[in-house]
Amino acid sequence: MEYNQKKERVVITGMGIVCPLGHDIETVWKAILAGKSGVDKTTIFDASTFPTTFSSEVKDYDISKFTKNPQLHKDGNRGSRFVVGAAAQACKQARIDIETEKPADRIDRSRMGIYLGAGEGAANHEAFFGAIAAGWDDQTQQMDWAKWTEVAEEKMGAMHELEQEANMPAAHLSMLTGARGPVRSCLTACAASTQATGEAMTLIRRGYADIMIAGGAHSMIHPLGQTGFNRLTALSKRNDSPQTASRPFTASRDGFVLGEGAAVVILESLSSAKKRGVPILAEIIGYGSSSDAFRVTDMHEEGRGAIQAMEAAIKDAGISYKDVNYINTHGTSTAENDSIETKAIKAVFKEMAKQIPVSSVKSMMGHLIGAAGAAELITCVLAIRDGIVPPTINLNDPDPQLDLDYVPNVSRKTRVDIAMKESFGFGGQNNVVIVKRYEA
């Protein structure tokens, strides 16, 4: 077999998003181009005494705008409920019928799959902490499991427990769309939905499906999630100024801002898209995945894994690094990521590195963790469509060590034909996807 034989070109025929900047593509895009921040005081739980008191929440989301059967999704975790909205938008744009036993779209459901990078649902904290409190004897440092069980059994609800599982957002999309092709869910931390989108593309290329509903859904804005990240000292603690807290590539960056949301892209074989006569938004041409194999606590100092993933994606796309017009960074606003990512971009893009606009949407949206990659990939497609690239906001005191063109503070008009989206997960799993202006 020929190396990396590509039978099918894969295009994007629909997109949808539910994120802190809005619940539809155009609203979110307008906010991004205007450099708006979605960050504010945390309201999902009382975080007022946590080291970080703010986050980037999805606000005023109404699932009934997207589904005629909101009851079916009422127990869904935040990610599941968001992804129903994002997928409904994307399917509408791609003319895929949802919530019907008899779709009129002539799409064979066994040739339509789902691939999400999705995370856990929040625990019922009253039950989780309450059961521990009931059973624990701090004097003897012993757990009385009988007492723990009593509270756990009474307070933990069956459906709430089930909905914590990471495969449940995909389950909700199965119900919404009736997809019977490959249905997968992965959770490679912050790289999950970039990976899901890339892997979904390979499934179409290899003929396993004609259409893949790909993307991500996640919310870690819950007490245990925030506890974990605060203890890792990964989060910004700029409590007096939440909206300027996510400040990638600045000298004063002090961590990322926890966000939440869902984003979906409809990937389709070019032949299927043509046959159905649906508008093509962009082509997805390259995917690269790698591992740092370094430390679970830190990125490889030279960005070895990041470089390998970028180079793999460029090779897979059959292009040169010189062809890339825009890089949408992982850009988390942590000290480590932003400097290593910059180093990696320089290693891959060589003499071109300083000429390519690179920006971080996380400066506005926060870090959607598992959902981040797909949400940010959507902005790459829109950059190609409108000839304008998102800014990195809050970039007023550039880190002197970091000298790429980060598109500071103001979005910029520039023609983009090929854009790269990169995501790097905690633990060292790296994923990169490349999209291109569609040309027949």
Place this chain on the structure above:
Amino acid sequence: MAGQNRVVITGIGAVSSLGLTLAKTWEGLCSGRSGIRRIKAFDPSKFSCQLAGEVEEYRIQNYVPKTFRKMTKLMSKDIELAVIAADEAVRDSGLITKGIDEQKINVKPERMAINIGAGLISCDPCELAPAVAKSMAEGKFDIKKWGKDGLDLVTPLWLLKYLPNMLACHVGIIHDIQGPSNTITCAEVSGHIAIAEAAEVIARGDSDIAIGGAAEAKVNPVLIMRQCLIKRTTSNHNNDPEGACRPFDADASGSVFGDGGGIVVLENLDNAAGRGARIYAELAGTGQSACINSPYEHIEPDGKGITIAIEKALAQAGITPKDIDLIIPHGTGIPQDDLAESKGIEAAMGNEIKRIPVWPTKSMLSNTGAASGGLDVVAAICAMRDGIIPAAKNCQRIAPGCNLNVVKENTKTDIRYALCCGYTYGGQTAAVILKKYEN
């Protein structure tokens, strides 16, 4: 996989309630032992199901290179099980990675991939208990006190023990795997899908070697409670652990959960043949679909999503049901799911269903969640290697409506093609077809 790079399996490893090695696990399966016992990890006396398949005690330090011993502090049991099973599989393959012997490495790290399926890991309630104790106000847990006082008692790297991707990350660091890396989180079908995707990565040319499989430690009070609340566990066998999990049996009343890990080394055929590796089997075909139902704790009654997955795998392997010599189903012992699965398999197999031996393993291994597919694939390879299908346990009288030929006694037979299939709450289904390797 016809017309692609052919993918073969050259190394296998397992850890289960039947033993810390594949040899012990396989020996237990062949002698009809069950690893299911009363739970020891915590006092289960108030749980409706007090049973589980727990792995015996081990020292994780024995499974990692000396330089990695400090890292074991960051490993939850799920991660440890993956590390143990991967260590065995890599050693079995004859590949020498950095983790096996740094002086004699015979692999290219950037041409190796990893794909390990994982469950949603729950933390140990006792680990957070001192922090919870510091967060009480008037006898109740107070989130404000947690944020101010309790949180500081949580160990700084706490979160890293519980991220599902850390199974692949730790194993990848130990063995210096620098190529594509993924973590499939499709609950009880994660292992099947991880192996399928690992094979795809090789087939499409993105790596020569891949570690695939899954591990999960289900014996955690939160996870067992979850399964009890969803009513997927049996509650009337607490005095009869060995007889508790009864896949496809008329007296089945629910599943029993447990710990496990099943990992394989997949390899490009040319790569394996080139280094003279022992080749167990070829990955002939995989298929996937969904069988979501509403309400969705259980799968759709006709198991159609299982049928579709099997049909896709058959098509990819270029074979028909006539060629299948063994089926290892998901077989959880949950009556309505067993019936649905049986119907789904029957629909795919047609008349051949009367002939094909069906061997459910969970009566002995327990339901190891994400690890199920990994363990079943490894078990199928052992059956193929030894030409033996062990007897199913706890299926004396087949449940009405389940028209499966569940194996009654250990049977010597040549197995050319074996099918492992699975499904999960949440609806994902998968099928993996292995072919005995022939030159």
